[in-house]
Amino acid sequence: MLKQYKEAIEKSNIVSKTDVFGIITFVNDEFCKISGYSKEELIGKNHNIVRHPDVPASTYVELWKTIRSKQTYKTTAKNRAKNGSTFYVNTSITPILDEFENIVEFIAIRYDVTNEVLYKHQLQKKEKELEELNASLEKRVQEKTSELKELNETLEKRVAKEIAKNQQKQKVMFWQSRLASLGEMLANIAHQWRQPLTELNLTLFTLKKAALRGDVEEINKLYDESKNNIKNMSNIIEDFTNFFKPGKEKRYFKVADSINEALQILEKLIKEEMIIIKTEFEDLAVLGITNELSQVIVNLIKNSRDAFVHNSILIREITISVKKFNTNLAIIEVQDNAGGIKGKEIYKIFEPYFTTKHTSQGTGLGLFMSKMICENGLGGTIDVKSKKGTTIFSITIPIEEQNA
Ligand SMILES: Nc1ncnc2c1ncn2[C@@H]1O[C@H](COP(=O)(O)OP(=O)(O)OP(=O)(O)O)[C@@H](O)[C@H]1O
Numbered sequence: 001m002l003k004q005y006k007e008a009i010e011k012s013n014i015v016s017k018t019d020v021f022g023i024i025t026f027v028n029d030e031f032c033k034i035s036g037y038s039k040e041e042l043i044g045k046n047h048n049i050v051r052h053p054d055v056p057a058s059t060y061v062e063l064w065k066t067i068r069s070k071q072t073y074k075t076t077a078k079n080r081a082k083n084g085s086t087f088y089v090n091t092s093i094t095p096i097l098d099e100f101e102n103i104v105e106f107i108a109i110r111y112d113v114t115n116e117v118l119y120k121h122q123l124q125k126k127e128k129e130l131e132e133l134n135a136s137l138e139k140r141v142q143e144k145t146s147e148l149k150e151l152n153e154t155l156e157k158r159v160a161k162e163i164a165k166n167q168q169k170q171k172v173m174f175w176q177s178r179l180a181s182l183g184e185m186l187a188n189i190a191h192q193w194r195q196p197l198t199e200l201n202l203t204l205f206t207l208k209k210a211a212l213r214g215d216v217e218e219i220n221k222l223y224d225e226s227k228n229n230i231k232n233m234s235n236i237i238e239d240f241t242n243f244f245k246p247g248k249e250k251r252y253f254k255v256a257d258s259i260n261e262a263l264q265i266l267e268k269l270i271k272e273e274m275i276i277i278k279t280e281f282e283d284l285a286v287l288g289i290t291n292e293l294s295q296v297i298v299n300l301i302k303n304s305r306d307a308f309v310h311n312s313i314l315i316r317e318i319t320i321s322v323k324k325f326n327t328n329l330a331i332i333e334v335q336d337n338a339g340g341i342k343g344k345e346i347y348k349i350f351e352p353y354f355t356t357k358h359t360s361q362g363t364g365l366g367l368f369m370s371k372m373i374c375e376n377g378l379g380g381t382i383d384v385k386s387k388k389g390t391t392i393f394s395i396t397i398p399i400e401e402q403n404a
Pocket residue numbers: 191299303304307336338339340341349350354355356357361362363364365366367368391
């Protein structure tokens with residue numbers, strides 16, 4: 001029975017025995033296999049023959065202390081085989097006592113855990129590597145974060161700088177456009193003044209003649225005409241000043257009134273040039289500045305007049321209509337039979353400084369100004385169509401709900 005136990009243990013374990021001094025007295029085949037020594041090489045040798053130099057001396061002190069005090073010592077031992085390779089064994093060393101409780105010998109029973117230990121070591125190594133990787137990763141993340149932060153800050157600074165630059169640019173552009181409109185305004189005033197100035201000059205000349213004649217009635221008539229002329233000229237300045245004044249107030253006004261105002265300004269010109277004006281007005285009100293729309297109508301009629309003269313048209317007709325369209329739009333159409341506009345020119349007529357007239361007659365700003373007024377001042381559009389010697393300008397202005 002005991003023998004069977006012994007066999008069972010010896011077959012499944014690595015077994016050795018030593019005397020009380022640690023001299024090997026027995027080893028089984030498994031011990032020989034793992035250590036690489038033969039039985040002959042082992043028996044009679046100190047058990048420290050398989051001792052691994054890595055294991056500190058204190059471990060053996062502890063071992064001897066334990067087994068001498070008649071207790072079992074358990075450990076996972078690191079040992080060295082004959083060929084210098086390392087093996088690990090889970091070991092328990094038990095002292096064997098005689099009937100007087102004296103230690104007779106030590107028996108060590110072990111099993112091989114080399115693979116487990118190696119795996120464990122590998123695992124630990126990998127864990128350490130992972131930890132290191134993690135740490136370096138964290139460091140890199142930190143580095144990148146601070147780099148990004150720096151980048152962000154410089155970017156913010158650059159953006160702020162660019163914004164400041166842009167604001168400066170916009171200011172300059174604003175003043176440039178103000179200057180340009182100022183120039184346009186002056187050019188327009190000059191243009192609009194040419195006619196009344198000539199008229200004034202003429203009237204003054206006639207007035208002088210009447211004065212010399214002593215024709216009081218004629219003098220009074222010419223005096224009134226002159227005053228009217230001067231009033232017109234001052235109105236023109238007023239209109240333009242209004243037009244360029246920022247924050248001017250918009251009001252609801254009747255489209256027909258505004259057009260009649262224009263016709264009145266041009267009354268003399270229309271009569272002299274023998275132009276027939278036909279009107280067809282619906283009673284519509286829009287939001288804006290009445291002077292501005294008058295200005296547009298004046299520009300359109302003057303262009304027609306120029307075309308009548310240039311194309312030597314004898315029967316001169318201008319039809320002006322105001323109609324409601326789609327319940328929410330007012331459409332003003334100004335149509336003439338002054339010869340029409342050439343196809344390749346029609347696309348350019350609203351551009352500033354585009355003119356087909358001699359420099360002394362036209363600056364090319366009339367329609368540009370008119371477009372600005374229609375779009376910016378009245379929130380509408382201006383369009384042109386021309387065929388078979390006729391030209392139609394149509395102005396579309398939204399009719400808003402009138403609360404006033
Ligand atoms: N009713 C029209 N019939 C024929 N051509 C026209 C008519 N209206 C405008 N045009 C053409 O469009 C051009 C531009 O007109 P716009 O009023 O802008 O400038 P302008 O009359 O030449 O000069 P400005 O009005 O500044 O004195 C004119 O030169 C002319 O060739």
